[in-house]
Amino acid sequence: MGARRAGLRDAVLFDMVGDGDRQIYQEGNSLTGAPEVVDLVWTVARKAGHGDVFIPTMRWTITDDHLSLQARGIRAIDVVDFDYPHWHTPEDTPDKVSARSLQAVGEVALALVAKQGLGDPADHGPRAPTTISAVLSCVRATRKRGYAMIS
Numbered sequence: 001m002g003a004r005r006a007g008l009r010d011a012v013l014f015d016m017v018g019d020g021d022r023q024i025y026q027e028g029n030s031l032t033g034a035p036e037v038v039d040l041v042w043t044v045a046r047k048a049g050h051g052d053v054f055i056p057t058m059r060w061t062i063t064d065d066h067l068s069l070q071a072r073g074i075r076a077i078d079v080v081d082f083d084y085p086h087w088h089t090p091e092d093t094p095d096k097v098s099a100r101s102l103q104a105v106g107e108v109a110l111a112l113v114a115k116q117g118l119g120d121p122a123d124h125g126p127r128a129p130t131t132i133s134a135v136l137s138c139v140r141a142t143r144k145r146g147y148a149m150i151s
Helices: 028-034 036-047 068-071 099-116 134-145
Strands: 012-016 024-027 054-060 073-082
Touching: 012 036, 012 068, 012 099, 024 028, 024 036, 024 073, 028 036, 028 054, 028 073, 036 054, 036 073, 036 099, 068 073, 068 134, 099 134
Parallel strands: 012 073, 024 054
Antiparallel strands: none
C-alpha cells in the first residue's frame, strides 16, 4: 500500500461537528501525521472568521478513519468535536444539531476547497466538479436526494 492515489494529497474528515458548543480542537494523530494540513485548516478557519470555533490547541487523540488514509500516504486529518456529552446515548438526537456550527464548518470546508483548488478531472474522474459553483450544485443535489452518490 503506501502509494498515494494520483492527485490526492490531503484529506479532511469532518466528524461530529454539529453540536452547539462550537469548539473544535486539534486532534493528536492529525498533528502527528499531517501537521501541515492541521495548520492549513486552522489558518483558513481563522481567516474565514471562525477562529473562535477552531481552537488551535490539541485536546484529544482519536483512532478514526483518517489513520487509514495516513497509512496509504495521504496527509489526512480528523476535524472532530469530541466534547459532545450525548455521543452514543439515547439523547443523541437531531435536536442537538446546531445550524450555526454546521454553517461555520461548511464555510471553512468551502474556503479550503477554494484555496486548494479542485484538481484535474483526469485525476478525479470526468464528472468531478471543476468550479465552486459545480461543488455547490453537487451539495444541493445530495441534499435533495438525501444521500451522497458517486456515479
